[in-house]
Amino acid sequence: MFNRKFMEELFKPQELYSKKALRTVYERLAHASIMKLNQASMDKLYDLMTMAFKYQVLLCPRPKDVLLVTFNHLDTIKGFIRDSPTILQQVDETLRQLTEIYGGLSAGEFQLIRQTLLIFFQDLHIRVSMFLKDKVQNNNGRFVLPVSGPVPWGTEVPGLIRMFNNKGEEVKRIEFKHGGNYVPAPKEGSFELYGDRVLKLGTNMYSVNQPVETHVSGSSKNLASWTQESIAPNPLAKEELNFLARLMGGMEIKKPSGPEPGFRLNLFTTDEEEEQAALTRPEELSYEVINIQATQDQQRSEELARIMGEFEITEQPRLSTSKGDDLLAMMDEL
Amino acid sequence: MFRWERSIPLRGSAAALCNNLSVLQLPARNLTYFGVVHGPSAQLLSAAPEGVPLAQRQLHAKEGAGVSPPLITQVHWCVLPFRVLLVLTSHRGIQMYESNGYTMVYWHALDSGDASPVQAVFARGIAASGHFICVGTWSGRVLVFDIPAKGPNIVLSEELAGHQMPITDIATEPAQGQDCVADMVTADDSGLLCVWRSGPEFTLLTRIPGFGVPCPSVQLWQGIIAAGYGNGQVHLYEATTGNLHVQINAHARAICALDLASEVGKLLSAGNSFAVTGYDLAEIRRFSSV
Numbered sequence: 001m002f003n004r005k006f007m008e009e010l011f012k013p014q015e016l017y018s019k020k021a022l023r024t025v026y027e028r029l030a031h032a033s034i035m036k037l038n039q040a041s042m043d044k045l046y047d048l049m050t051m052a053f054k055y056q057v058l059l060c061p062r063p064k065d066v067l068l069v070t071f072n073h074l075d076t077i078k079g080f081i082r083d084s085p086t087i088l089q090q091v092d093e094t095l096r097q098l099t100e101i102y103g104g105l106s107a108g109e110f111q112l113i114r115q116t117l118l119i120f121f122q123d124l125h126i127r128v129s130m131f132l133k134d135k136v137q138n139n140n141g142r143f144v145l146p147v148s149g150p151v152p153w154g155t156e157v158p159g160l161i162r163m164f165n166n167k168g169e170e171v172k173r174i175e176f177k178h179g180g181n182y183v184p185a186p187k188e189g190s191f192e193l194y195g196d197r198v199l200k201l202g203t204n205m206y207s208v209n210q211p212v213e214t215h216v217s218g219s220s221k222n223l224a225s226w227t228q229e230s231i232a233p234n235p236l237a238k239e240e241l242n243f244l245a246r247l248m249g250g251m252e253i254k255k256p257s258g259p260e261p262g263f264r265l266n267l268f269t270t271d272e273e274e275e276q277a278a279l280t281r282p283e284e285l286s287y288e289v290i291n292i293q294a295t296q297d298q299q300r301s302e303e304l305a306r307i308m309g310e311f312e313i314t315e316q317p318r319l320s321t322s323k324g325d326d327l328l329a330m331m332d333e334l
Numbered sequence: 335m336f337r338w339e340r341s342i343p344l345r346g347s348a349a350a351l352c353n354n355l356s357v358l359q360l361p362a363r364n365l366t367y368f369g370v371v372h373g374p375s376a377q378l379l380s381a382a383p384e385g386v387p388l389a390q391r392q393l394h395a396k397e398g399a400g401v402s403p404p405l406i407t408q409v410h411w412c413v414l415p416f417r418v419l420l421v422l423t424s425h426r427g428i429q430m431y432e433s434n435g436y437t438m439v440y441w442h443a444l445d446s447g448d449a450s451p452v453q454a455v456f457a458r459g460i461a462a463s464g465h466f467i468c469v470g471t472w473s474g475r476v477l478v479f480d481i482p483a484k485g486p487n488i489v490l491s492e493e494l495a496g497h498q499m500p501i502t503d504i505a506t507e508p509a510q511g512q513d514c515v516a517d518m519v520t521a522d523d524s525g526l527l528c529v530w531r532s533g534p535e536f537t538l539l540t541r542i543p544g545f546g547v548p549c550p551s552v553q554l555w556q557g558i559i560a561a562g563y564g565n566g567q568v569h570l571y572e573a574t575t576g577n578l579h580v581q582i583n584a585h586a587r588a589i590c591a592l593d594l595a596s597e598v599g600k601l602l603s604a605g606n607s608f609a610v611t612g613y614d615l616a617e618i619r620r621f622s623s624v
Contacts, residue, residue, distance in 0.1 A: 013452040061587065062588075107547050108522075108524065108548040111550070119405065122350075123346070151566070151587075152587065154547065154565050157583065158566065158583050161618075162581045162582075163580050163581075163621065164579055164580070164581070168577070172621070178609070179609060180586055
């Protein structure tokens, strides 16, 4: 996942992914490993990832802290792969690129990034049992926002009015009750390659082992047709699919050595529960995954065919020789 | 100081943008219009007194080149001497409608000529000043449109240079007489405020530098500038001199909106900390005068 080609594609300036596109990339990433997931567990994993990420973006004290969250993710990954110098180097390279590209952005640019990311998550209120248990999420799926704790770095504790004369000298101070219970920020998180990030968002939520459930029933009632993405084919969707094809072409797949074919991940308590969940998932929350078929690019189509050959699919892939229209037609059928 | 009225349900949620609520009061027709952005669409709601919702509709940003539908940055009703126009800004350009949102009277596509591929191109920041509508852009330029008393013959009359960073918000107030000349203030992502006098040509009167955080929201009342910043502070400046008179540690997160009840001089600030705080500007001004 951290190979240079894939990262290069990710770092290109681009618009926010559509929900379909992100789900497709996520599914390919999950299946590009030795891990196998059936549809129900895949949906659940994706829901969990989405809500956890929404939580992290929403609760960032400063918009720039989104970068610290990313550093936390990568620091944790580095802990997992400590013994693999090649991948370690790739992750370090990714960290370096992140710093280079995002380290110099202004607060206003980070605010735009945060606002744009939040558009992706708007109206998603899937309940996650761990969040419910820890009281960071309410029963209606909304996150609990703290009114206490440290203020962001660069912000002062609310409750003070200062008045100045024409010479700029402070002449009066008034304190007022703010309603929250805030304290000053202890220190700023580090944006260096190595350092104390200070922020806890983005660190391992499972530091104490606990089961995680996601609940989709109940939240579907609030999904009015008003907020659903248009599923009419967008003539420019072709561009997005081609981009996805390039992105997936950049993924290197390593065949697992040895007889072990991999492991199947079931996010439910039993296999029966997993099947049941697949059957009862509300219609509007089912994800439409785009099957990328071969494009005209010979090299790409070979790589894509190889990627798709790595895992089981229930139907035979149809090879298409015509251009984008077939891609769109296939999207319609999903 | 403030009274909580009946809540009005919207059909969809509001996007996490700054200044994301526009209200138009039409007392003669006993109606209030509300406008809220929700991603690629703007929701318009009309309500009767007591907050009874009447009609809701959606507007979309005009399509252009690109993969996904363009995102709307702001929706705002502009009250001009002879008409009211609804203005929508997006990542493609500026759309103007008659006040009920049914007839589009003008479309201005943004020129992304100078922008590097990594730069977001958008319009943001809308205010009416006399018979002009001023709209900010990603480059820091403020576009001034001359609006006729009726009809679609809208003309871009001027481009104001004063900012280098994307405009966040624009505030105006009617000129207070010959002495009080400042009647518009523009704010940007760097926190810089520019104070202007409107006219057939707009004149830059003074600049109030930022201090490293954006100024997402700004208001103007009787020569006082109220500016909300990304560090949770609200500052009050004297518009003509640019002198800082009051600094309030108002919120634990960035300020996302300011609203002013101009007849009574009361100000509200809203922050990302999900608190709303109210201020009496007249009282503060009395307190702070030396």
